[in-house]
Amino acid sequence: MYNIIADLHTHTLASTHAYSTVQEMVNSAREKGLAALAVTDHARAMPGSPGPWFFTSLREIPLLYRGVLLLAGMETNVLDLNGTLDINDDELNKLDWVVASIHNLGLEGLKNPTVEKCTQLWLNIAHDPGVNVIGHSGSPEFKYDYETVIPEFGRCHKLVEINSHSFDVRAANIPNCREIALCCKKHGVPILVSSDAHFETGIKDHASALRMLEEIDFPEELIVNADLNRLIDYLCAHTRVLRNRKNAEEILRSLRNA
Numbered sequence: 001m002y003n004i005i006a007d008l009h010t011h012t013l014a015s016t017h018a019y020s021t022v023q024e025m026v027n028s029a030r031e032k033g034l035a036a037l038a039v040t041d042h043a044r045a046m047p048g049s050p051g052p053w054f055f056t057s058l059r060e061i062p063l064l065y066r067g068v069l070l071l072a073g074m075e076t077n078v079l080d081l082n083g084t085l086d087i088n089d090d091e092l093n094k095l096d097w098v099v100a101s102i103h104n105l106g107l108e109g110l111k112n113p114t115v116e117k118c119t120q121l122w123l124n125i126a127h128d129p130g131v132n133v134i135g136h137s138g139s140p141e142f143k144y145d146y147e148t149v150i151p152e153f154g155r156c157h158k159l160v161e162i163n164s165h166s167f168d169v170r171a172a173n174i175p176n177c178r179e180i181a182l183c184c185k186k187h188g189v190p191i192l193v194s195s196d197a198h199f200e201t202g203i204k205d206h207a208s209a210l211r212m213l214e215e216i217d218f219p220e221e222l223i224v225n226a227d228l229n230r231l232i233d234y235l236c237a238h239t240r241v242l243r244n245r246k247n248a249e250e251i252l253r254s255l256r257n258a
């Protein structure tokens with residue numbers, strides 16, 4: 001029912017709890033027929049995350065690599081209930097793509113969450129111009145008021161992620177993932193379907209997320225990575241790709257016409 005053409009939340013061995021190189025990830029994406037891949041390794045609050053020059057140098061890798069559009073990304077951590085993120089301005093200005101997620105790191109700033117506090121946290125992130133994707137936000141511990149926040153994500157052009165990996169590793173999140181998707185459907189808010197692969201074989205493994213989306217008859221036109229022109233429109237309008245990358249316009253035009 002859905003044809004996913006890009007996997008835009010994945011990890012390489014730079015995260016140190018993931019196990020493939022960029023090249024292996026790109027080869028896998030290409031073999032599976034994906035047009036685009038984002039590598040989004042973990043930012044510094046995650047133990048074992050890459051060193052200080054990693055993200056600012058990621059553009060060394062060409063935007064079009066082996067025929068795959070390769071976005072230089074980061075999965076930044078929410079550090080506190082105000083929605084502070086562990087990404088700095090230099091990194092922001094040099095990356096194409098930013099996923100913001102809450103991880104269970106025992107951070108002092110995330111102690112004693114309530115629905116009210118988490119609602120404010122995500123509203124603050126909705127208005128953060130650096131963020132593109134709201135990563136796996138279905139945790140029951142950090143539940144927020146979907147009816148208040150999700151329409152705001154839409155207004156601020158944040159893509160709400162439906163993370164297929166959550167169905168395997170965050171079972172407690174599953175009912176909330178469905179509720180989030182239903183809320184996106186109700187309010188016409190675009191989503192992103194991601195594998196969150198930590199090894200090359202996991203790329204394009206979106207089956208669990210897609211099954212749930214089919215069950216609720218989720219509109220195809222709201223899945224940003226189910227159509228290449230739709231994704232390119234989003235990249236041009238709401239990311240730093242055109243501004244930051246040499247030849248980006250030409251590359252995106254060639255992909256549109258392919």
Ligand SMILES: [Zn+2]
Nearest residue numbers: 075101103135
């Ligand atoms: Zn994550």
Ligand SMILES: [Zn+2]
Nearest residue numbers: 009011075196
């Ligand atoms: Zn991740």
